[in-house]
Amino acid sequence: MAATRLPGTPRLLRALNDRAALELLLTRGPLTRAQLGEMTGLSKVTASQLVERLEERGLVRRVGEQAGGRGPNAQLYAVTPGSAYVIGVEVLPDRVIAACADITGEIVGRSEQSTQDSDDPVRAVHNAVIEAATNAGTSLDPVRRVVLGTPGLVDPETSEVSFAFDLPGWHRGLLADLRKDLNVPVVFGNDVNLVAIAEQHTGAAKGVDDFVLIWIDRGVGLASVIDGRLHQGSTGAAGEIGYLPVAGTEVPHNVSERSVKGAFQTLVASDAAKTIGAQYGFRGAESADVLRAAVDAGEAGEPVLAELARRVALGVAATCAVLDPPLVVLAGEIAQAGGVALASRIEAEVASITLVAPKVVVSEVAVEPILNGALLAALDAVRDEVFGSTTG
Numbered sequence: 001m002a003a004t005r006l007p008g009t010p011r012l013l014r015a016l017n018d019r020a021a022l023e024l025l026l027t028r029g030p031l032t033r034a035q036l037g038e039m040t041g042l043s044k045v046t047a048s049q050l051v052e053r054l055e056e057r058g059l060v061r062r063v064g065e066q067a068g069g070r071g072p073n074a075q076l077y078a079v080t081p082g083s084a085y086v087i088g089v090e091v092l093p094d095r096v097i098a099a100c101a102d103i104t105g106e107i108v109g110r111s112e113q114s115t116q117d118s119d120d121p122v123r124a125v126h127n128a129v130i131e132a133a134t135n136a137g138t139s140l141d142p143v144r145r146v147v148l149g150t151p152g153l154v155d156p157e158t159s160e161v162s163f164a165f166d167l168p169g170w171h172r173g174l175l176a177d178l179r180k181d182l183n184v185p186v187v188f189g190n191d192v193n194l195v196a197i198a199e200q201h202t203g204a205a206k207g208v209d210d211f212v213l214i215w216i217d218r219g220v221g222l223a224s225v226i227d228g229r230l231h232q233g234s235t236g237a238a239g240e241i242g243y244l245p246v247a248g249t250e251v252p253h254n255v256s257e258r259s260v261k262g263a264f265q266t267l268v269a270s271d272a273a274k275t276i277g278a279q280y281g282f283r284g285a286e287s288a289d290v291l292r293a294a295v296d297a298g299e300a301g302e303p304v305l306a307e308l309a310r311r312v313a314l315g316v317a318a319t320c321a322v323l324d325p326p327l328v329v330l331a332g333e334i335a336q337a338g339g340v341a342l343a344s345r346i347e348a349e350v351a352s353i354t355l356v357a358p359k360v361v362v363s364e365v366a367v368e369p370i371l372n373g374a375l376l377a378a379l380d381a382v383r384d385e386v387f388g389s390t391t392g
Contacts, residue, residue, distance in 0.1 A: 014050075015388065017042060021050055022059065022079060022387045026104060030063050030076040051077055059083050059386070079104055084386050085138055087129050088374030089148040090191070091121075097368070098128035100136040100143070101375050103386065109136025122177050129182060143184050144385065147378040149191040149370040151219060153240070156232040159187045187377075191215075192239055193230055194373030195331050195365070196223035201376050203329070203364040210325045213363070214241070214316060217332035220269040222315075224323060242269065246314045267311045273334060276307045288337035295341050305338065309345035316346060317354045324356050331363035338362075 020040050025031060031039070037047030054060040061080045065073035081102035090097045094116050100109035111131035115124045125148065133140055153162045160175050178186045192215040199205040199213055209228045215221040222241040224231040232238050242265030245251045249267045266272075273287035277294060280303050284290040291308070294301030316328055328350075330343055339362055347360035365372060 014053075017046070017050055018054060019387045021047075021054065022383075025060060025077065025079045030078040032066055032074040032076055034074060036077075081106065081108075082138070082142065084382050085133070085136065085143045086375060086378035086382050087132055087143055087146045088371050088376075088378055089125060089128060089146060090368065090371040090374065091125075091148055091150045096124045096128040097371055098125075098132035099371055099375060100132040100138070101379065102136075103379070103383065105375070105379055107375070109133060109138075111135060121174060122181050125178055126181055140182060140184055144382040145378045146178075146182060146184055146186045147194075147374040148178075148186065148188050149194045149374045150188055151191050151221075153236045154188045154190045154193075154232075155236050156234075159189075161188050162236070187381075189374060189377055190221075190223075190232070190236065190239070191370045191373075192221035192331075193223045193232065194377060195363070195369040196225055196230060196329075196373070197376050198365045198369045198373035199329050199331065199363060200225060200228075202372075203369075204361045205327060205329055208327050210323075211327040211329060212316075212319055212323060212325050212358075213329040213331055214312070214319075214335070215332045216268060216312065216330065216334040218270055220265050220315070220332075222319060224319075224325075226323070241315050241319065244315055244318060246318070248311065248314070264315045268308065268315070269334075272311070273304070273308055277304050280304050286333075288333045291334060291337035291342070295337070295339060305341055305345055308338065309342055309349055312342075313346050313349035313353065316358075316360070317350045317356075320350060320356045320358050321354050325358055328358045328360045329363050330360065331365070331369060335362060336366055 017040060021036050024036060024039050033047050033051050034044065036051065037044050042050065051060065058080055060077045062075050063078045064076045066076055067073050081104050084103040085100055087098055087100045094114065096113045096115060098111045099107050101107045109132045111128045113124055113128040118124055129146060133143060150161055155162055160172055162172060175186060175188060192213065195215060196213040205211045211225050213223045220242045222239040224239060243262030244264040246264045246267060249263045251263045271287060273290050274284065277283060277290035282290050282293050282301065282304055284293060294304035320328065343360045343362050351357035363369065
């Protein structure tokens with residue numbers, strides 16, 4: 001009986017080899033054809049054909065020569081930065097920040113637009129995205145994806161915003177309006193989930209398959225990564241820890257109303273540190289200012305840190321008792337202000353009130369983590385599209 005040849009196998013192998021080569025060029029480039037062959041295990045002929053194919057498609061380019069050895073210098077190749085672009089957007093109550101990155105991940109354009117004089121979210125995002133692309137020296141044509149980081153519930157199936165606490169102009173139908181306006185694939189992402197993506201790529205959770213991230217800032221939120229994958233829940237509400245009923249505060253009802261804050265949010269977020277600090281003589285314009293002052297004060301600031309740690313530990317302990325992660329990352333301006341002093345106290349408190357004892361650390365992505373997470377999420381998707389279609 002004649003052997004059955006699997007259709008498409010050579011094409012599939014070429015696609016896999018192309019993807020492996022492109023990933024190597026991103027992480028270890030520039031490289032020669034011979035180096036790519038050695039790292040991928042391909043023959044010299046196959047590696048040369050691969051490079052020629054990628055060069056013809058505009059995905060790689062020659063960037064120089066490698067001197068040394070006998071004969072002509074070997075050509076060095078790298079991923080073509082302008083083969084695709086992405087734009088990440090961070091949406092805040094008073095402004096929209098957009099950044100444009102090429103496919104290598106380098107940020108090449110940026111824009112910041114105030115929204116204080118406008119209640120039109122489409123116009124605000126439109127202006128920020130267009131300006132970021134323009135500042136990058138490109139148009140929207142090569143932009144393959146726009147990811148917007150927003151607070152609130154984002155449906156994991158539709159990417160639609162169903163509820164945003166302090167962005168009343170954001171509503172169902174906005175996603176379709178933005179896609180129509182920009183004529184580019186647009187995706188919403190929950191802001192805290194995007195911070196976790198940034199932490200997983202370049203921060204304290206790099207190389208960790210299971211961790212939770214607690215965001216303490218204007219609001220409070222949680223992101224869970226299980227087996228290396230972000231867990232969003234069936235409706236996108238996984239991580240809305242601000243609504244966790246906890247001891248020490250009244251449990252509100254009708255929390256779907258924008259004016260109602262959740263129990264845990266009332267206990268730890270926004271002005272909670274200011275209230276605690278005032279009891280011990282520490283004051284500041286923002287909660288983060290109070291925490292920094294308490295840390296700098298040493299022993300005198302201990303009661304402030306201890307009380308905030310006790311409160312935060314209630315939410316961390318409830319989460320960790322269910323998920324049992326080895327690592328908890330604290331993020332957000334208030335968490336950054338408390339630093340290691342706050343993290344160590346939360347770690348000790350959690351271990352004392354539960355049967356789990358995760359390591360608690362401060363985020364290592366301190367600058368614009370939401371925006372960075374949006375860019376990384378966009379890059380992951382676009383690289384899959386571009387690198388996965390080299391034989392088409």
